[in-house]
Amino acid sequence: MKSVTKLALAALLVCGSPFVAVAQDAAAPAAPAATTDANAMSTGNADTYGSLISSFAAGKMADLSTFTSASTVNCVMVSSLKGDAATEAAALDKALTDNAAAVTTLKTSVSGNADLKAKLEASNCPIDKVVAVTSGADGAFTVYVDDRT
Numbered sequence: 001m002k003s004v005t006k007l008a009l010a011a012l013l014v015c016g017s018p019f020v021a022v023a024q025d026a027a028a029p030a031a032p033a034a035t036t037d038a039n040a041m042s043t044g045n046a047d048t049y050g051s052l053i054s055s056f057a058a059g060k061m062a063d064l065s066t067f068t069s070a071s072t073v074n075c076v077m078v079s080s081l082k083g084d085a086a087t088e089a090a091a092l093d094k095a096l097t098d099n100a101a102a103v104t105t106l107k108t109s110v111s112g113n114a115d116l117k118a119k120l121e122a123s124n125c126p127i128d129k130v131v132a133v134t135s136g137a138d139g140a141f142t143v144y145v146d147d148r149t
Contacts, residue, residue, distance in 0.1 A: 049081050049088035052144055055134050056095040061106060062135035069115045072140040075125035077147045089148070096131060096146070103131050116141070 055061065067073075078092070079085075096103060110116055110130050120127055125145055132144040 047076050047081050047142070047144075049083040049085070049092055052078070052081060052132060053088075053091055053095045055132055056099050056102075060134055061102070062133045062141055064109045064113050064116060064133065066135075067113055067116045067141060069118075071115070071119075072138075073116065073119045073123070073125075074140060074142045075120065075123055076142055076144050078131070078144060079147050106130060106133060110143075116143075 081088075107127065107130055110120070110127055110133065117127060120130075120143060125143060126147075129145045129147060130143055131146045134142045134144075136142070
């Protein structure tokens, strides 16, 4: 049995392994990230109801004290989120109800951040309808606006 194992291992080393190819592919350089204008209005193409709801559940709201005039902000309308609005909107409404105090505090924080407020106003992103703000690894902020009402 040990001979079979040694022979198989030797064959993999000589002939190569599909796992080596996978590892090499994984190390390939990534495509450059898309850039957005500092006042971009997103259509929500990459955003889903689930990702927004999970940001409430995980308490993943952005630290607005790190937002500066150089920060990028994207405004995402809830009506543009991917998913089944007929069923997932109810789950979002529950998350908003369960987190009503946090949403109110968030709106106050957004209004109190002059740089963020100015960018949102410049991009016609209604501050009074902000329900969440998240930030990505790239430092960009995403502001979710409930435009359903």
